[in-house]
Structures are given as C-alpha cells and as structure tokens.
Amino acid sequence: MTEADFPAFVDIMRRAAELTTVPNGKDVDRVTLALFEELIQYPIETVREAVRDHCRAEKFFPMLADIASRIEGRAEDRAAAAWAMVLRAMGRFGYYDSVKFPDPATHYAIGQMGGWRYLSEHLTAESAPFRAKDFARFFGIGERIAAWEHGPGKVRVAPYLIGQHEAENSRKGYDRRTVWDAVTCTPIPAEQLPALQATGENVVPLVHALAANARTRGVN
Numbered sequence: 001m002t003e004a005d006f007p008a009f010v011d012i013m014r015r016a017a018e019l020t021t022v023p024n025g026k027d028v029d030r031v032t033l034a035l036f037e038e039l040i041q042y043p044i045e046t047v048r049e050a051v052r053d054h055c056r057a058e059k060f061f062p063m064l065a066d067i068a069s070r071i072e073g074r075a076e077d078r079a080a081a082a083w084a085m086v087l088r089a090m091g092r093f094g095y096y097d098s099v100k101f102p103d104p105a106t107h108y109a110i111g112q113m114g115g116w117r118y119l120s121e122h123l124t125a126e127s128a129p130f131r132a133k134d135f136a137r138f139f140g141i142g143e144r145i146a147a148w149e150h151g152p153g154k155v156r157v158a159p160y161l162i163g164q165h166e167a168e169n170s171r172k173g174y175d176r177r178t179v180w181d182a183v184t185c186t187p188i189p190a191e192q193l194p195a196l197q198a199t200g201e202n203v204v205p206l207v208h209a210l211a212a213n214a215r216t217r218g219v220n
Contacts, residue, residue, distance in 0.1 A: 001036070005044040009036050012051050016062055019055045026061065038064050041144055042071055050074075075143065079136035082106045086135070087128075089182045093163070095120030098179040100160035100188060105142030107157040112138040116161035160188075 001009065013032040022028060039047055050070040054062040086106065089099050095117040101107060113119050113134055123131060147154040160179045169176045179188045 001040050001042065001044045001047065006036055008044055009047065012048050016051050016055050020061045021059055022061045028061070031061075031063075035064060035067070039067060039071075046071055046074075075140055076136065078143070079139040080132075082109075082139055083132050083135050085182055086110065089180075090120050090123065092185060093180055096164045098160055098163040098166045098177060099182050100179055101182045103143075104146035104148050104157045105139050107161060108142030108146035108155065109135050109138035110161060111157060112141075117164055117167070 010029075010032055013028065013035065017028045047067065050067045051062055053070055054066050058066065082101070082103070082105070085101065089101070093099055099116060101110075110116055110119055113131065114122070119131070142157075145153065145155050146157050148157070148159060150156045166177045177190075180186070181188050
C-alpha cells in the first residue's frame with residue numbers, strides 16, 4: 001500500500017468494525033492507523049481480502065496477527081502454485097526455450113536463483129525441495145518489489161526469461177526468438193514481445209532491491 005491507500009484502508013476497517021465485535025476500550029481509529037503502518041508492505045486488495053475473510057470466519061475485530069496470518073498463508077499458497085508452474089515449464093521446455101511467466105515475482109525469484117537457464121540445467125530431484133524453499137522466499141520479496149516497469153521502490157524484471165536457443169542466436173547476430181507462455185504453453189506472437197537484449201535476465205542483488213523498496217516507504 002501507499003499513503004494514497006489510507007482512505008480506502010480506513011473504509012475497510014470501519015466496515016470490519018460494523019461486522020464484528022470490537023473489544024471494550026479499543027479505539028478503532030487509533031488501531032486502524034497502527035494497522036496501516038504495520039501492513040503497508042502489502043497491496044491494498046490483498047489486505048481487503050484478508051480482512052473480509054476474517055470477518056466471515058471470526059466474531060471479533062481483526063487485529064494485526066489475524067490479518068497478517070491470512071495474508072502470509074495465501075502468500076505461501078501463491079509461491080507453491082508459482083513453483084509448480086516453473087517445474088511444469090522446465091519439464092515442457094527445458095532451458096533451451098525462452099519462457100514468460102504471468103507475474104514479475106516469478107521472474108524475480110528465478111533471476112535471484114541464477115536465471116532460467118542455470119536453474120533449469122542444475123535443478124535435481126535431490127535439490128528440488130531446498131530450491132522450492134529458496135523460490136518461496138524470493139517470490140515473497142518479488143511480490144513486494146518486482147514489476148514489469150521501473151517505478152518508485154520497484155525493481156524492473158525481464159519481460160521474459162531467455163533460453164539457450166535465443167542466447168546462441170543473439171551471439172551469432174540472429175534475431176530469432178520464440179517465447180512460450182508458461183500458462184497456456186503456446187508461443188507468444190512476436191508483436192507482443194517487448195524489446196529485450198539477450199545479455200542477461202535482470203538479476204538484481206537482493207540488498208539493492210530491498211533498499212529501493214525501503215527508500216520508497218521512507219525507511220532509513
């Protein structure tokens with residue numbers, strides 16, 4: 001969220017106060033301000049959904065642990081689903097083909113783990129459970145800071161992940177590329193592909209990414 005989301009957040013919490021029991025002595029407005037400061041790293045729609053889920057399942061007004069646990073629980077589910085898609089794409093295309101995943105967080109996580117070609121070539125059955133944990137950690141960071149375009153506190157990731165065939169063609173001076181959609185497993189029309197040099201996969205040092213995000217939030 002950003003400061004511009006505060007009015008919407010106030011509306012969410014006032015609605016929650018109407019639907020649940022507020023403990024005696026609790027000042028909803030003061031609690032709302034404190035919750036906003038603690039939850040600001042999450043998107044407003046994610047918070048809205050978590051509060052709505054809480055109100056449907058619980059009797060009392062949602063506090064920080066209630067909202068955060070629902071958000072983080074879903075974050076784990078999203079990371080697991082994204083990792084399953086990565087494994088499916090590896091099995092279908094391998095590191096030879098270029099691939100585009102549906103969200104920048106996946107591209108960010110793969111980039112932090114060495115890139116599409118490296119990860120595809122080196123992942124083994126023995127290492128997969130450990131790499132899944134690495135992916136989940138980076139994916140969670142990517143959901144906060146990764147984006148397709150540059151922006152305040154955001155890290156731009158590659159619009160697609162380059163495979164071996166495209167990298168070799170680029171080195172030879174050929175502009176030949178086929179990029180596969182990881183969701184539909186179909187090639188993406190060339191006119192829909194943004195320009196991208198085949199020299200890297202926008203691997204961003206973790207400390208730089210977090211620093212950029214912290215600066216935007218006003219954290220020194």
